[in-house]
Amino acid sequence: MDLKETPKKVPPDHQSFNNFNLQQYQQKWEEEDSSIQDYNMNIEQSQFPEFNQRSEANPNNQTKIPEWDPKAMLSNLSFLEQKIHQLQELVHLIVDRRGQGPSRADELVAQQQQLVTADLTSIIVQLISTAGSLLPSVKQTLSGNPSFGQLSGVVFPSGPNFNGNGNKVSDQSNHVDLKTEQNWTEEHESKDEEDGDEGENLPPGSYEILQLEKEEILAPHTHFCTICGKGFKRDANLRMHMRGHGDEYKTAAALAKPNKESSSEPMLIKRYSCPYAGCKRNKDHKKFQPLKTILCVKNHYKRTHCDKSYTCSRCNTKKFSVIADLKTHEKHCGRDKWLCSCGTTFSRKDKLFGHIALFQGHTPAIPLDETKGLLVGPSDKMETDEIANAVGFAGVNFGSNISNGTGVQNVGDVKRSVDDDSASFFSPLSFDSSNLGGFQEFPRPPFDDSDTSFSYLLSGSFNYARKNGGECGSNDLE
C-alpha cells in the first residue's frame, strides 16, 4: 500500500510538508503551553508570599485592586483620535475625487484601499490593546456579558483573577478562559459556522470593515516580552513572566493590570473581513458577509482555510482546526448513537429520521454489536463463510462507487482502528458475519461533507459494522 495514502503511517514530517505553517504554529503553541506549566509550578512554590498575604488580607476589596493609569489611557485615546481624523480626511479625499470624475484606474483604487485598510488595522489594534488593558475592571462589572467573554477569551485574555490565593491565580485564569471559549463554540456549533451574524442585516457602509492579515490571525501570541521577545497569549502571563527579568517587575503596580479609560465616544460598529481572497467573508466577495468579532475571524479562518490538525482521540476520525471545537466534540463523541449511512451522527433519533426523510438514498445504520447478533451454529459455518465471501465481494464491487480520495482515506482509518486494542473484539467469525452488515450498499450522498463523512469509522466504544466493510475494501486495495 502506498504510504501517502495511509495517513496513519505517515511520518510527522509528511504532514508538516503539507501544512508547514500550521505545524509551526502548533509547535509554538505547545511551547507556550509548557511554559505555562513551568510558570504554574513556579507559582506553586509560592514565590510571592507577600502578594498572597495581601490578597488574603483584603479579600473583599476587589474593585480597588486592578488599578489603571487614566493618564496613559488618555494619551492613547488622543493619539487614536488623531489617527482616525487623518483617515477620515483621506477617505473624504477619495470620495470627493470619485464624485468628480470618471472612475480611476484600478491600480490606484487598490492602492487607496490598501492604505485605508492598513491605517484602519493599526487603529483597531491599538484601540483594542487600549481597551484590553481595561478588561479586568470591566470584568467585574460586566461579567455576564458574552461578547465580552469572547474578547477576553482569545484576543485579549483577561488578567489573573486576584480573588483567590496566589497558587490558583493562573489556574483560574486558564480555567475561565477555556470556559468562555467552549461556551462560544458550543453556542455556534449548534448553528452553522458563524451563522450568528447571518441574520444581521447591517446596510453596507454603516459599519467599519477591518481585515487582519493571515499571520496576525494565526499568531498564537499577542503579547511579547520586550526584553527576551517571548510571546504570550495573555498579558497576565506576560506580566508574570516579566518578574523573572528583575525586581522592578515584581512590584504590585507592575503586576497589576494595566488600566485604561473606557472610551467616552460611542464606538463605530466594527465588522471584520477574512483575508482569504474569494471567501464569502472576504470584503471583496459579491455577497460579503462580515464577521462580528476578532474571535470570529480567528475561528472562521482556522475552520475554513486551515487544515484540521486536531483529531478526536476517542473516535480517531473527526478532525478540527479549532481546539475548542475538538473539546466540544470530545464531550459528545460516542454519545451520538443515531447514525446515518452517510456517516452523520445524531444525538436524537427524530433528527436522524428527519435527515433520512429529507435525503434520497440515506438509510439508518445499524450498530455492529447488533449485526453480530446471533452466533451461527457450527454446522452452518461453512455455508456462512460462503455467503460472507459472496456478500463481501458485492461490497467490494460497490466500493468502487466511493470517490477515490475518500475511499482511500477510509482504508487508512480502518487500519488504524483495527490496530487498536479494541479490534481484538472481533473474532474471525464475527468478521464474516459482519461483512454482511453491508453499508456499502448505499450510494454515497451527492455532497461530501468532509467534516462528518466517515465518522462511522469510530473505534473502541463505537463498533459499527462499516468498519469491517472498510476492512474488506482495504484488503482489496492491498
Place this chain on the structure above:
Amino acid sequence: MKRQKSTNEFACNNSSFDLLSEELVLSILDKLNENPLDKKSFSLVCKSFFSIESHHRTTLKPLRPDHLKKTLTRFPYITHLDFSLCPRVTDASLSTISSVCNKMLRSIDLSRSKFFTHVGLSSLATGCSNLVEMDLSNATELRDSAAAAIARAENLERLSLARCKGITDMGIGCIAVGCRKLRFINLKWCLGVGDLGVGLIAVKCKEIRSLDLSYLPITNKCLPSILKLQYLENLVLEGCFGIDDDSLAVLKQGCKSLETLDISSCQNVSHVGLSSLTIGTRCLRQLILAYGSPVTPALADTLQRLSALQSITLDCCPVTCSGLKAIGNWCVSLREISLSKCSGVTDEGLSSLVTRHKDLRKLDITCCRKITHVSIAHITNSCTSLTSLKMESCTLVPKEAFVLIGQRCHLLEELDLTDNEIDDEGLKSISRCSKLSTLKLGICLNITDKGLSHIGMGCSKLMELDLYRSAGITDSGILAVAAGCPGLEMINLAYCQDITDRSLISLSKCSKLNTLESRGCFLITSLGITAIAAGCKQLIKLDIKKCYNVNDTGMIPLAHLSQNLRQINLSYTSVTELGLLSLASISCLQTMTILHLKRLTPSGLAAALLACGALTKVKLQASFKSLLPKPLFEHLEARGCVFQWREKVLQAELDPKCWKLQFVDVQ
C-alpha cells in the same frame, strides 16, 4: 449422452404415457390441485412425467430443510417457496435458496420458521433480487440487522413482519429506504416500531396500498404522512392506544383512496376522532370499530357521510337503541353488519336497523342475548338476500323463529346457530337453504337425527358441520349427512356420545374431509379410525381425545394412509408408544397432544418424538419432563419443536345433559 439417449428409448418403448404430448400432460397437471400428493404420484409415473412435473411446478412447500439443494435443482421454475411446514430454516438453507433459485424466486413464506438470522436474509435478498413477497411473521428473534438485510430486496412489494418484536424504528427505516416498491406491509405487534419508523415508511414508500399498524406504540405524529399516501386502501390501527380524539382533531385531510379502516380497540378514539380521520375519504367501504366507543346517534351521523360504506363492524361496542335506529336511517344500504357481543342490542333497535338495510348479505348478532322472535321476524322479512347469519347464543329466540329463517332466507351459505333453541322443525326448514356450506349446531340440545337427516337431504353443498355437544345426534343423523353431503370438509362430533364407528365409516365416503373432531365419543374404536384413514386421504386434523377405545391398531392405518395429517390429539386414548412410533411415517405431522396415555413409557415417547421429524408443537404431561434426558428436549427444540407441559389431573366426564347447566352456573 449416448447412454441417456438409450435410456430414453428404453423408456419410450416401455411407456405408452410418452405418446401423450407435453401440452396435454401439462394441462392435466394444471388440474391436479386438490391433493398435494397427487402431483407426487403423477411424477412417479414415468421419466417424462417426472421431468414435465419438475418443470411445471411453481410452488414448493418443503417439509424438511435437509435436501433443499437437490429439491430446488429438480424444480427450476419455483417462484413461491412456502416454509410453513418447515420449522427449521437456517442461514445455510437460505443461502442455498439464494444461489439455486436466484432470480426466479418471487415469494417466500418464513412465518413459521426459526433459526435463520440476518445473515441468511441478507444472502436471500441479494441473491433473489426479484423477490416480491416475504412473510417473516413471528420471527421474534430478528433484530434491526435483519431488517437492514431485508432492505436489500429492492423489488419487495409485500412484507409481513407481524410479531417481529426485536425490530425497531431503525430497522423499519432501512426497509423504508430500501424497499421503495412496497405495497403491503404488516407491522402488527412490532412493539419496537413507533412514529418515526412508520412515518418514514409513509414518506419513502409511496406505493403503499395496505398498512397494518395494529398494537404499535404510535401516536398522531405519523398520521399526517400516512394519510398523504396516494394509494392507501387498507389501514389497520387496531389497538393503537396512543391515538386519541384530540390528536386526530388536528388532521385536516383524510386519505382519499382509503377503502378499509380498522380502528378497533382504539379506546381513545370516539366518533369525533373518527370524523376527522375520515374527512375526504370518499370510497371507504369497510369500517371496523370493534371494542370502540358507544354506538350513539352521534356516531351514526358521523358515518353517514361515508357514501360508499358497505360494511361496518361494531363488535363489542356498547350499543344504544337510538344509535341503531340512526344507522337505520342512513341512505346507504349496508351489505355487512356485525354486532357480535354488543350489549344493548334490542328488538327495537335491531328491527329498525334491518328493515332499512334490505341489501344486507352478512349479519352477525352473536351473543345479542336480548333479541327475540321479533328481531328474527324482521331480519328474515327484509333481508332475504342474506348469505351469512351468525346468531350464536341468542337464547331468547324461540324455536319457532328458526323456521322463518329457512322459509325466507334461501341464499344462506353460512349459518351459526350454536347454543340456540332450534329444534328438528327448524332444521327441516333450514334444509331448504340449498347453498348452505357452513352450519354450526353446537350445543343445540333440541335437535335430533330427524332434523339432521333433513339437512343431509337438502344441503348437498355442506362443507362444515359443527355438532359439538349436540347430544341428541346419533349415527343415523351422521349417516344421512355423510350420504347427502359428499363435499363435507369439516365435522365436529365432540361429545355426541352415541356416535359409533358406523358414523365414521359413513363419513369415510366424504373424501374431502380434512378435519374430524370426535372428542369424548367413547364408543369409537380403531375400526372407525381405520375407515377414516382409508377414505379421507386429505385429513389434516384429527381430534380423538377421550376416545378410550382407540388403540394402536387405529394408528397404523392412519400412519400409512393419512399422509396429509398435521395435527392429532390422542389424549386419554389407549394408544401406546407403538402407535406413536408408527405415526412418525406421516411426514408432515406437526402438532401432537398426548396427555394421559396410560401405557406410554418415557423411552417409547423419546423414540416417537425423535422419529417424528416435522413436529413443531407437542403437549405433554409435565411428569415426562423429569423422566427424559434434557439433551433430548434440547435436540428436539433445535429442530423447531416447542413443548407445552400440562399438569392436568384426570377428569371425570360430565353428563352431557347437565354439562350446559353446569357451564351456565360457572358463568
